[in-house]
Amino acid sequence: MEFTKAVKNQSKLRIALSGAAGSGKTYSALQLAKGIGGRIAVIDTERGSASLYAGTFDFDVVKIEPPYSPEKYIEAITLAEKLEYSIIIIDSLSHAWAGSGGLLDIHDAIQKSNKGGNSFTAWKEITPIQNKLIDTITGSKCHIITTMRAKQDYVVENNGQRNIVRKVGLAPVQREGVEYEFTIFIELSQEHVAVASKDRTNLFDGKYFVPSDQTGKILVAWLNQEPEMQKPQTKISEVFTQSETSQTKSQITNATNATPQKTFTIQDIAKSLTAELKMCFNQKQITTRRILELWQRFDGKQEDILQHLSGTQERRAA
Numbered sequence: 067m068e069f070t071k072a073v074k075n076q077s078k079l080r081i082a083l084s085g086a087a088g089s090g091k092t093y094s095a096l097q098l099a100k101g102i103g104g105r106i107a108v109i110d111t112e113r114g115s116a117s118l119y120a121g122t123f124d125f126d127v128v129k130i131e132p133p134y135s136p137e138k139y140i141e142a143i144t145l146a147e148k149l150e151y152s153i154i155i156i157d158s159l160s161h162a163w164a165g166s167g168g169l170l171d172i173h174d175a176i177q178k179s180n181k182g183g184n185s186f187t188a189w190k191e192i193t194p195i196q197n198k199l200i201d202t203i204t205g206s207k208c209h210i211i212t213t214m215r216a217k218q219d220y221v222v223e224n225n226g227q228r229n230i231v232r233k234v235g236l237a238p239v240q241r242e243g244v245e246y247e248f249t250i251f252i253e254l255s256q257e258h259v260a261v262a263s264k265d266r267t268n269l270f271d272g273k274y275f276v277p278s279d280q281t282g283k284i285l286v287a288w289l290n291q292e293p294e295m296q297k298p299q300t301k302i303s304e305v306f307t308q309s310e311t312s313q314t315k316s317q318i319t320n321a322t323n324a325t326p327q328k329t330f331t332i333q334d335i336a337k338s339l340t341a342e343l344k345m346c347f348n349q350k351q352i353t354t355r356r357i358l359e360l361w362q363r364f365d366g367k368q369e370d371i372l373q374h375l376s377g378t379q380e381r382r383a384a
Contacts, residue, residue: 078289098277109139140198143206143210176188258277260276332358
């Protein structure tokens, strides 16, 4: 037994993308993989959605059909490693948990088969299966990008002229705490704009960005300790802060190429919050991503944010 110097380039990236339907998870995963570089293998449980981008990206695919047992995921990951792919995209990891034949279904089957059995007993059998899947992902010799569906909810906002209903993504559809297994956990909005809710690289913390191949290049450069790669800047324009759902990805992309506005983090906001606004955030259970968006939208004017929230029905799914 001996200690050796820790070096990042002996590790591999573990990236998770979470978002509601239509947020661009599959496309973003392929963009990241392109930037990281190397042969790409896609494990597809989304009924061929990745193959829709075959003309844009170069990758190989294996489809997993129901039942979505964790063993099928493990088999596919092991095969990709054997065939020496550089990057594995798992699209989507949610099916292993909540899909037909996934762990929740297995849990129910175990509970029903054990006369007098309870949920706790069933979880004792399920947990090792989940752990084996996660260990396979975190221990892989390939870079791994996973997508996860997010539980959906809706908020009603007033943009000054009329009320607008906007779809938002909440917690990922997977076992609670799964986000801590990844190098970076990225949440995608319906406008295809991302924020890293958990980021071990510290490159994207508190910043809005549109995932691209450049994002992948930045991440792999960080892993390989290349100081010449610049950190991404926070670039948000009025195109994103408007809550209209008719915006296109090209509009958002063009917005990110505009002159960057003032950069701020959630830590900066926390230091300057008034007690009244802090209480409002807590009562309405406003997420970190939403706080950052509101702060940018109202240029940090807390009275305006408070007035906006008092007329907004922010709610979360039970």
